[in-house]
Amino acid sequence: MIKVLFFASLRERLDEESLEMEAEGLADLGVVLMRLRERGGIWSEVFAADQTVMMALNQEMTGADAAVKDGDEVAFFPPVTGG
């Protein structure tokens, strides 16, 4: 299993803080994102190809080509606005 977290406007729009996914068949973060998009409804809007979504793997910012394995913590969020 992998843990998937959502933050800020993504969390609010999805009305979901986190979920778990079977790691099998999830080659990289791009595939995870595609699976989320396939859930339909608001999920397909939030993860539409024209949306700017940032991602992290095990608490490090990365890109869609980052490989995913069992036990990983994945996060999706909008561009950051701290400081």
Added chain:
Amino acid sequence: MNEIRIQSEPFDPNIEVDILRAGNPAIGGVVSFIGLMRDINEGETVSTMTLEHYPGMTEKTLQAIVDEANQRWDLLGSRVVHRVGEMKPADPIVLVAVASTHRGEAFQACEFIIDFLKTRAPFWKKESTSEGSRWVDARHSDDDAEARWKL
């Protein structure tokens, strides 16, 4: 020497700077940046702001930025303090303070740390205005500021 803190309580930037420079007479200069909450954004009055973050990743990211600054410049200590939760206009949101022997390194390291904090550290601002609440959009100018450092 290098302290990183995320907290919901308000902080006093002057006290943080005093602690940074205390007990080290080798320090010749301290440069600090204090980010404050503004009461107007994009033409609308903002009454309160709530900051969300990604616990764990935030601390890791800030540590990596401070480590990189220490690789690039000869520093004698630094402090990064960032608030989360609800705050009101004029509250300090963030402090980056850097100490070094001479001013040049402290100025550069301080700007480097705040530039990368802005584009890499997982914080998100939500403003409350008379029209309701809204998430603050990221600024392109922050990406440009980061790009200058050519990591």
